[in-house]
Amino acid sequence: MKRRIWRALAASLVLVCAAALAGCGGGSGSATKVKVGEVTRSIFYAPQYVALEKGFFKEEGLDVELQTTPGGDKTMTALLSGAIDVALVGSETSIYVYQQGSEDPVINFGQVTQTDGTFLMARNAGAEFDWDQLKGSVFLGQRKGGMPQMAGEFTLKKNGIDPHADLELIQNIDFANIASAYASGTGEYVQLFEPQASIFEKEGRGKVVASFGVESGNLPYTVFMTKQSYINNNEATVQKFTNALYKAQQWVDANSPEDIADAIMPYFKDSDRDIVISSVKRYKEQGSFATDPIVDEAEWNNLLDVMEQAGELKERVAPDKIVNNSFAEKAKQAK
Known part of the structure; x- marks a missing residue:
């Protein structure tokens, strides 16, 4: 009698979990939401829109919510305050935060563009x-x-x-x-x-x-970044995000300006298709779109040279202080 009761209870638990897979860690309802703030809406950021439109973020189990936070100062404020999880902004902003002595530094983990735009x-x-x-x-x-x-x-x-x-x-x-x-x-x-x-x-x-x-020259011009505390608490999410970015970068590298333009047009609905193609072509021809998310040391040093000459750098910041390439390296290995 007791065995039948335990079997019935076990069967009931299985049915409950099957009916609520999202709550048990599976199913379409388990997508992790990531709030992203971009510093502006720009064709320069084509790989980001490709990752969204081609479903690369969804393939990684992420539900990316994109918003435009105009200006580097507003984007960084949104990130530091927790209004967004990840920022797409110039890497100089992470240096400005570091120079102020932040206890929770902003970490660059995925490069998107590698030249001035x-x-x-x-x-x-x-x-x-x-x-x-x-x-x-x-x-x-x-x-x-x-x-x-x-x-x-x-x-x-x-x-x-x-x-x-x-x-x-x-x-x-x-x-x-x-x-x-x-x-x-x-x-x-x-x-x-x-x-x-x-x-x-x-x-x-x-x-x-x-x-x-x-x-x-080449420099980490626009980078996905987040707070160190977010990485500490969401390492798997950051890895999935970087995986999706790398897929998009490879897709952009392998496809024509026309195909890229068609993929990103939903984000530029009021733009002339020929103008979008022309813009993508210019950026593609001069190598503005990074083909992987890694921020390399030569690019970082060039960034520091540019900032130093502009009088905006208090001290040279070593890349290992606010750059984490481990997610980018794993994304490339998994491809």
Whole structure:
């Protein structure tokens, strides 16, 4: 009699667990939610949108909720406050946090872009471009302390131009308003991301004459990062996230600008497909999209050089302080 009772109870437990697999650690309901904040919506971040649209995050059992948190300061505030779990932002922001002596440092774990993403546009471009043409001009740059501006100044100095003495540098305009300021007539030269550069070329407002990405070299320009405490408590989740990123990076590397554009169009619904293709093509041709999530030491040192020259670095920060490549290395091994 007792055996029959125990068998009945065991069978009931099996049925209950089968009916609630999500609660027992299985089934579609067990996806882990990860809140991601991107510093801006940009074609520059194509691998992220590919990972979302192609289902690479879902394959890893993750439910990624993406939000745009405009500006590096707002993105970092959201991360530090716990409003988001992971940030896609310039790696310089993690250095700024470290320099302030944070007890819970922000750790770079997955590189997305490996060059600057801006281009130099000339309002009245001649047949041939020479950097000396910028001397005495009005240059519409980017926000002080941000990677676009630091990479821009690094490039100007590399080409023999003192940005604070040889030209009129405007850098007090919010990132979101730079393109409209140029369109309204401000500046003879402007530093722009895609797709705005391609849009202005199509509209006849100017011509792209140089790439700051090419000129400033490889560096961990945009990286997925999170707090050390989040990694400590969610190591498996960070690994799955990095696995999905690597799948997306490999997909982007193997596919055409047209295919990539079609994959990311849901995130740029108001954009012209030809402009998106043109933007992806430019970034792909100059190697802006990282093909794996690893932040290597040479890139990191170049970043420090750029920040040091801009006067934004208190001390050189060794990569092992705020870079963790272990997740990227495991993702590559598992492929």
